[in-house]
Amino acid sequence: MLASGEYVQLGSSLGRVVAPNPGPMTGSGTNTYVLTRDWKNAPVTLIDPGPAIDQHVDTLLEMFGERIESIVVTHTHSDHSPAAAPLALATGAKIYGATPAPDAAYQDATFRADFELSDDQRLEFDGVGLRAIHTPGHVNNHYCFLVEDDGIVLTGDHLMNGSTVVIIPPAGVMKDYIESLEKIKNYPVKQFGPGHGDLMDHPVEIIDWTIQHRLSREQKVIEKLTEIGRASLEELTPPVYDDVDPSLHFMASMSLWAHLIKLETEGRVANSNDVWHMLS
Numbered sequence: 001m002l003a004s005g006e007y008v009q010l011g012s013s014l015g016r017v018v019a020p021n022p023g024p025m026t027g028s029g030t031n032t033y034v035l036t037r038d039w040k041n042a043p044v045t046l047i048d049p050g051p052a053i054d055q056h057v058d059t060l061l062e063m064f065g066e067r068i069e070s071i072v073v074t075h076t077h078s079d080h081s082p083a084a085a086p087l088a089l090a091t092g093a094k095i096y097g098a099t100p101a102p103d104a105a106y107q108d109a110t111f112r113a114d115f116e117l118s119d120d121q122r123l124e125f126d127g128v129g130l131r132a133i134h135t136p137g138h139v140n141n142h143y144c145f146l147v148e149d150d151g152i153v154l155t156g157d158h159l160m161n162g163s164t165v166v167i168i169p170p171a172g173v174m175k176d177y178i179e180s181l182e183k184i185k186n187y188p189v190k191q192f193g194p195g196h197g198d199l200m201d202h203p204v205e206i207i208d209w210t211i212q213h214r215l216s217r218e219q220k221v222i223e224k225l226t227e228i229g230r231a232s233l234e235e236l237t238p239p240v241y242d243d244v245d246p247s248l249h250f251m252a253s254m255s256l257w258a259h260l261i262k263l264e265t266e267g268r269v270a271n272s273n274d275v276w277h278m279l280s
């Protein structure tokens, strides 16, 4: 469990403050990353300001005040972006992100950006380089960021430390998720800085393991659906996720739905009236 409210130095130009929102979907809480040459004196860029919890916003304002010049968000889920607005209001910071927020559950519909991100765009804040990598999958407006000085890729919710990322259609797309993982390999990455949990070593192995994990789940979807014949999402979730705690089955059913849509686009399954069956 990472302690919330403290500044932790992670690299030469990178630190972290954890928001006080721990939970089953957020792990220890959302990581607000701090890009700066000197966290006590230099200008600060926040990556994922986090939820708009007063305690978190106040902590960040006390630590950095008007040195917060820029705010960047990985995506517009309600545990990542809502603190951008109150922080920008208090400091005059400029907000970088991808809008509009998808019209979907758990989204921060209030999010507004001063600057739109584009894929492979190089940003520079006080001489510190940050490369934006468009990584749709978890949601379609998701970006990861390479901190050039440290070779750390901030992964938002594309990869988490200690739990599997939930993919909720239609804003979440399984095929895109897997392709975005491959894409990150094109960058010189030494470590991952996930949106939840501690830094992760061996990034290429993590990517390969994650893709393999998704494909073996897909294989299980095919096996169980073949066995059962015809099944709704609710009927198919328990057998496909029999290794996952039942209290997480609703969220798991969203990822199952994402798997089924991927298989449907590949012409391997079909559904009528929300009942799914194999085609081949």
Ligand SMILES: [Zn+2]
Residues within 6 Å of the ligand: 075, 077, 138, 157
């Ligand atoms: Zn998210």
